[in-house]
Amino acid sequence: xxxxxxxxxxxxxxxxxxxxxxxxxxxxxxxxxxxxxxxxxxxxxxxxxxxxxxxxxxxxxxxxxxxxxxxxxxxxxxxxxxxxxxxxxxxxxxxxxxxxxxxxxxxxxxxxxxxxxxxxxxxxxxxxxxxxxxxxxxxxxxxxxxxxxxxxxxxxxxxxxxxxxxxxxxxxxxxxxxxxxxxxxxxxxxxxxxxxxxxxxxxxxxxxxxxxxxxxxxxxxxxxxxxxxxxxxxxxxxxxxxxxxxxxxxxxxxxxxxxxxxxxxxxxxxxxxxxxxxxxxxxxxxxxxxxxxxxxxxxxxxxxxxxxxxxxxxxxxxxxxxxxxxxxxxxxxxxxxxxxxxxxxxxxxxxxxxxxxxxxxxxxxxxxxxxxxxxxxxxxxxxxxxxxxxxxxxxxxxxxxxxxxxxxxxxxxxxxxxxxxxxxxxxx
Amino acid sequence: xxxxxxxxxxxxxxxxxxxxxxxxxxxxxxxxxxxxxxxxxxxxxxxxxxxxxxxxxxxxxxxxxxxxxxxxxxxxxxxxxxxxxxxxxxxxxxxxxxxxxxxxxxxxxxxxxxxxxxxxxxxxxxxxxxxxxxxxxxxxxxxxxxxxxxxxxxxxxxxxxxxxxxxxxxxxxxxxxxxxxxxxxxxxxxxxxxxxxxxxxxxxxxxxxxxxxxxxxxxxxxxxxxxxxxxxxxxxxxxxxxxxxxxxxxxxxxxxxxxxxxxxxxxxxxxxxxxxxxxxxxxxxxxxxxxxxxxxxxxxxxxxxxxxxxxxxxxxxxxxxxxxxxxxxxxxxxxxxxxxxxxxxxxxxxxxxxxxxxxxxxxxxxxxxxxxxxxxxxxxxxxxxxxxxxxxxxxxxxxxxxxxxxxxxxxxxxxxxxxxxxxxxxxxxxxxxxxxxxx
Numbered sequence: 034x035x036x037x038x039x040x041x042x043x044x045x046x047x048x049x050x051x052x053x054x055x056x057x058x059x060x061x062x063x064x065x066x067x068x069x070x071x072x073x074x075x076x077x078x079x080x081x082x083x084x085x086x087x088x089x090x091x092x093x094x095x096x097x098x099x100x101x102x103x104x105x106x107x108x109x110x111x112x113x114x115x116x117x118x119x120x121x122x123x124x125x126x127x128x129x130x131x132x133x134x135x136x137x138x139x140x141x142x143x144x145x146x147x148x149x150x151x152x153x154x155x156x157x158x159x160x161x162x163x164x165x166x167x168x169x170x171x172x173x174x175x176x177x178x179x180x181x182x183x184x185x186x187x188x189x190x191x192x193x194x195x196x197x198x199x200x201x202x203x204x205x206x207x208x209x210x211x212x213x214x215x216x217x218x219x220x221x222x223x224x225x226x227x228x229x230x231x232x233x234x235x236x237x238x239x240x241x242x243x244x245x246x247x248x249x250x251x252x253x254x255x256x257x258x259x260x261x262x263x264x265x266x267x268x269x270x271x272x273x274x275x276x277x278x279x280x281x282x283x284x285x286x287x288x289x290x291x292x293x294x295x296x297x298x299x300x301x302x303x304x305x306x307x308x309x310x311x312x313x314x315x316x317x318x319x320x321x322x323x324x325x326x327x328x329x330x331x332x333x334x335x336x337x338x339x340x341x342x343x344x345x346x347x348x349x350x351x352x353x354x355x356x357x358x359x360x361x362x363x364x365x366x367x368x369x370x371x372x373x374x375x376x377x378x379x380x381x382x383x384x385x386x387x388x389x390x391x392x393x394x395x396x397x398x399x400x401x402x403x404x405x406x407x408x409x410x411x412x413x414x415x416x417x418x419x420x421x422x423x424x425x426x427x428x429x430x431x432x433x434x435x436x437x438x439x440x441x442x443x444x445x446x447x448x449x450x451x452x453x454x455x456x457x458x459x460x461x
Numbered sequence: 462x463x464x465x466x467x468x469x470x471x472x473x474x475x476x477x478x479x480x481x482x483x484x485x486x487x488x489x490x491x492x493x494x495x496x497x498x499x500x501x502x503x504x505x506x507x508x509x510x511x512x513x514x515x516x517x518x519x520x521x522x523x524x525x526x527x528x529x530x531x532x533x534x535x536x537x538x539x540x541x542x543x544x545x546x547x548x549x550x551x552x553x554x555x556x557x558x559x560x561x562x563x564x565x566x567x568x569x570x571x572x573x574x575x576x577x578x579x580x581x582x583x584x585x586x587x588x589x590x591x592x593x594x595x596x597x598x599x600x601x602x603x604x605x606x607x608x609x610x611x612x613x614x615x616x617x618x619x620x621x622x623x624x625x626x627x628x629x630x631x632x633x634x635x636x637x638x639x640x641x642x643x644x645x646x647x648x649x650x651x652x653x654x655x656x657x658x659x660x661x662x663x664x665x666x667x668x669x670x671x672x673x674x675x676x677x678x679x680x681x682x683x684x685x686x687x688x689x690x691x692x693x694x695x696x697x698x699x700x701x702x703x704x705x706x707x708x709x710x711x712x713x714x715x716x717x718x719x720x721x722x723x724x725x726x727x728x729x730x731x732x733x734x735x736x737x738x739x740x741x742x743x744x745x746x747x748x749x750x751x752x753x754x755x756x757x758x759x760x761x762x763x764x765x766x767x768x769x770x771x772x773x774x775x776x777x778x779x780x781x782x783x784x785x786x787x788x789x790x791x792x793x794x795x796x797x798x799x800x801x802x803x804x805x806x807x808x809x810x811x812x813x814x815x816x817x818x819x820x821x822x823x824x825x826x827x828x829x830x831x832x833x834x835x836x837x838x839x840x841x842x843x844x845x846x847x848x849x850x851x852x853x854x855x856x857x858x859x860x861x862x863x864x865x866x867x868x869x870x871x872x873x874x875x876x877x878x879x880x881x882x883x884x885x886x887x888x889x890x891x892x893x894x895x896x897x898x899x900x
Contacts, residue, residue, distance in 0.1 A: 069500050070838045114755040118825040121832030170771040181718035183613050286608040318545035331601025354609045393552010400501045401840040
């Protein structure tokens with residue numbers, strides 16, 4: 034295997050640098066200690082996300098994420114933000130389909146203040162009426178801004194078609210109908226139910242040692258309830274595979290989204306699937322879709338595919354944007370490339386090159402503190418093990434042509450896709 | 462597993478000054494900047510050219526950007542696709558971008574592949590081969606890019622119209638990607654003419670950030686870029702300069718797709734390259750005071766107090782070779798007229814001009830701006846971009862390192878003066894993004 038070269042050996046340095054830090058009260062964080070730049074980056078995540086929004090109240094998690102830093106403890110919104118500025122602390126919260134997460138960056142000289150501000154957001158968010166109304170208005174403005182945006186429309190159409198009657202079919206940021214129904218009690222209930230130690234994963238990178246971090250972990254997260262009370266979210270297979278949904282919008286270009294059932298992150302076929310997708314539509318100029326759709330024919334600026342693993346569903350999906358007159362041609366070409374991939378898998382040369390790329394580029398995920406902290410959380414959420422960074426490139430290198438072909442057939446064998454199109458495409 | 466407090470403070474002290482940046486020139490005039498970052502065995506290799514869309518010849522808008530696309534089409538030594546395939550096989554990532562004042566190409570690779578990247582990038586600085594059957598589909602790609610970014614997005618169309626109104630004479634008024642009808646007419650010869658004029662060692666800046674030292678980069682650069690013959694002189698960028706604004710102008714874009722209106726006010730202001738000493742820094746601080754997210758005066762007055770807006774802020778594009786723009790915006794609550802929001806923005810500026818800034822908000826603004834330079838040191842790509850964009854817009858390595866001190870030196874009076882001098886409501890371009898109800 035020619036690809037088992039220097040990068041694998043070098044990457045061994047990553048995991049050996051990860052320390053598992055457990056606080057006196059039992060809160061765990063993974064730490065990469067580094068003093069090159071005088072800052073600390075922390076990321077955390079709890080399971081939940083928009084999938085835990087109450088029925089009819091889509092956008093609850095997103096609104097809560099927008100409100101956690103809008104006033105906490107003794108500080109109202111203005112005072113809280115002034116404090117963040119005064120100490121140059123970067124603090125953000127975010128909700129996606131499956132998780133609520135937060136990121137903190139601070140200069141070491143303001144570590145105490147920074148961790149204290151994060152603690153206040155989690156322990157004593159005020160959720161003042163004024164802030165709730167303000168954040169609601171902001172989220173609603175964002176929703177209105179995207180109402181007729183072709184990319185946002187095609188994403189909504191695709192999700193609603195793939196996941197009808199499932200939380201994944203609802204927009205993470207809610208709708209103009211659902212947002213006004215979200216009350217302070219909903220936000221408080223969500224917070225108490227979801228933000229708990231049970232599902233908490235933490236990654237820390239930078240100028241702090243394990244002993245100091247252990248103390249901070251208890252201070253910042255120790256007050257959270259031990260257990261989460263999560264609604265059961267059904268595992269779901271994407272619906273509508275083989276159907277096509279065209280939404281009319283008077284624009285010169287059609288935005289196209291396509292997808293098929295994918296792979297869960299813990300699926301044993303994940304790594305071969307990663308390779309197959311890379312050959313089809315990964316972010317390199319040699320990917321088949323890029324070459325055929327963009328390079329040879331000039332049909333689009335952007336064309337891609339990716340694996341999209343959610344906690345309760347899995348997709349392989351992609352997209353492009355082509356002028357209306359050539360949208361049918363673009364889609365036919367994509368469908369034919371996908372069928373070909375399903376029928377024969379990557380060539381040996383493609384497989385070899387994909388492995389080299391995926392192995393060599395893995396290190397590029399670790400060149401900033403924020404990126405490393407994010408990876409530390411991701412690996413914990415996916416339960417891949419603290420040695421995963423050391424093992425990962427070996428897993429990629431070990432994929433055989435037969436395995437790649439088998440997984441290509443599993444993903445694309447029947448060539449059927451769910452397709453959503455927004456625009457005024459000719460002949461679709 | 463644990464480091465002693467002494468070790469920690471030593472390390473912090475050593476890094477407090479930031480990385481030791483080297484700056485030198487090869488014999489052929491190519492400028493080289495090296496930014497060491499030894500945390501990960503990765504390098505960011507960038508080549509910057511001192512030309513952008515503002516250097517597009519009249520009637521050929523978009524040629525700088527189109528050429529950027531065509532630079533991936535191969536040379537005699539490395540035909541179509543080979544460069545990208547090598548980068549991918551080495552596990553590297555690559556891309557390029559075009560701005561108004563610069564065009565840059567970059568790869569991020571494991572440190573041992575830096576020499577390979579430099580050899581390939583040096584090759585395409587002078588040996589690009591273009592044929593019509595390669596140029597034609599790529600023009601279609603750019604037209605699709607424009608459709609995606611602009612033709613389907615009323616907000617982008619308003620942005621283009623505002624720039625065109627603000628810059629009545631200077632080419633900053635033209636879109637970077639070019640006007641649709643002019644992109645359609647761009648061809649192989651246009652691209653090659655632009656290429657021959659600007660892609661020269663004297664006009665380029667090599668920026669390498671990452672796990673390398675200056676000596677090694679110097680040696681590798683001599684072996685690769687250093688072999689390109691000097692042209693003698695850097696090309697001169699000749700651009701008609703924008704006169705002072707005398708009128709206020711209203712640009713209104715109505716589209717049936719707009720469900721969320723937006724108001725913008727844009728002013729012609731000095732850039733770091735054109736400003737009197739300290740003036741651009743004062744504008745950066747002013748923008749923090751007025752437009753900072755959640756703590757700026759616009760947020761306080763329009764979003765929290767009057768509640769007529771749901772968001773308000775702004776930005777200042779100080780990194781530019783010529784006079785540049787400063788923009789303030791507000792997103793109205795449903796039912797609030799954009800005219801009313803405009804008056805509130807004017808009143809907010811007028812209040813600052815009348816009463817100046819408070820000591821605390823001045824300190825907060827500076828703290829935030831200076832901290833950003835420390836945060837930038839966490840990312841070799843960010844650092845490479847800061848140096849590249851500064852050096853292609855008239856700045857120097859020294860001006861980057863001096864910047865935090867210059868920000869620290871900004872006085873309350875300077876901020877007030879900058880607002881008074883530059884944010885005159887009689888001289889701005891106002892942009893309305895509104896729904897076309899008739900359509």
